[in-house]
Amino acid sequence: MRVAAFDRDRIGVIGNDETVVDVTDLLKCYDPLGPEALLPDLIAHFADLRPELARRVAAGGGVPVAEARLRSPLTRPSKIVCLVGNYREGTDRPVQILDLFFKSPEGISGPGDTVVLPPHQASIFHHEAELAVVIGREAKDLAEAEALDAVFGYVVYNDVSARGLGRAGINSFLGKSFDTFAAFGPWIVTKDEVPDPQALHVTVDVNGERRQDYSTADMERPVQELLTYISSVMTLHPGDVICCGTNHQGLGAMQDGDAVVTAISGIGAFTIHVRDEHERAWTRGVDREMAERVKAMAQHPAAQTAAQAGSGGSAR
């Protein structure tokens, strides 16, 4: 099942005929405190709601997806947990120590929205396409065998990243937390429709030009291992999202006027636009220097800190 947010504070389910059926009324019984509670309520009560949701979709009467104004299917998660790195990127190194950071939940943007580059003097603004996992129930200390039970579904994520800001030698990741820098879309696909999250094809196209193009089979730590580790640190809630990290081979600049399409096979694709009042310009195409630097770092982990200090930023 595909669950979407659309128009103004509406929640819908996408049918096989590519129409979106409004199911917002089914969620009113949970007495939501505000529109941001609708989706977490649907997720938390999904087992109960599912038969009725399926009946609604089968009955039809939806609006063609192309005519609906899709929004980020995650309206305001309580946490956006992001992995640092997490892809082998063509190296044969041992699995690295897991690391993570949090992204501002006020940074949400979605299909058709505009990512606004701030006036900060970043060295570059990168796209980072990622598989993101939406949590289905409150969870702490998940065992690996049961970890996927806590998953509601999967969504496409673009972890927009400003490089080179902040204190030298420190990895604050704050350059990823500007408003509009957490792009989710086009809908959440429930986990039953994603039989193997480690066999998905992730791409980014900027103005029609292919940039990122990788498989989730290359992940260092698969989804259930991420869930096990993260839930050993913190309690997860319905609608929280775990972003599985990116493959840095294929990152490139996002700049004024760009249309960025982020896609994952079996989930979907969505477009975000880029606006930069300062109309800064970077080299178009894949950022080869970044790609090589991350590979070199991966092969010589001891060089990691020096490489970061030298760049004034870091591979994230």
Add this chain to the structure above:
Amino acid sequence: MKLVLTGDNRLGVLRGDGMVDVSAAFADVRFRTAADRMPRVLALLGERRARVDELAAGGAPEAMPALQAPVPRPPKLIAAFGNYREGSDRERQAQDMFLESPDSVIGPDGVVVLPNHPATIFHHEAELALVIGRRAKDLPADERALDALAGYAAAIDVSGRGLGRMGPSRIGKSFDTFTPLGPAIATPDEVPDPQALRVTLSVNGEPRQDYSTADMEYGVVEVLAFISAYMTLVPGDVLLCGTNHQGLGALQDGDRVAMTIDRIGTLAVSVRDPQRREWPRGIDQATAARHGAVGGA
């Protein structure tokens, strides 16, 4: 006014040694959990101040009930990297911050539980906390920024060192129970100068941290201006202003920790470690020397 949230979800204002229930001033605020409620209460606090004051002045105070954190699960928990001069005369460092898990917050008399993760040590970091009272973006770096505040609180940024692969500590600060917060939100009128507050922390009665917010590299208004240039702040957000590393030490099983900030109050918690690991007691002089010389987090 010092606003507290009781263990049984009542809103109170401190008076004398006790508390007066002011829940009636917010009876119309719908909520499911205390976490939902406090951001809504804080957003209304300014316009309902007269009513709250009236309730707080009337009636006899009750004996202090058990409290929970005044914001049990903030919409965002944001922390400044090392933000004190610490006796050095260096140029001030570039400002930088990061986000922590909002699920790490616990309240007064809560228990910090050390996780079964291979940290090299778990440090206490006593910090001045700012609690946001209204939506805000791009605040100016002057006293107008203070209008965004609901008030101030005390916080301990418990820090597991040596976890994750990229320093400094981030993941090691986001374990559940690692951010004791409280005991109250002291409204800005209680704190005429946030840069003249003494912050102390003791473990089992032994003094550890003892510093003044006068030593901050970037003061409260600069903290607010910096972070609001990145992201929209919302009511209930909590910003930790960073610590002075002179006086950090280990937290370990059975410890009783008390921190006090002038004009705000005392926040006490205990520590439990199911693994019963042990570290040297007293101040961690190596960490103090490192940060006094070059700064850090």
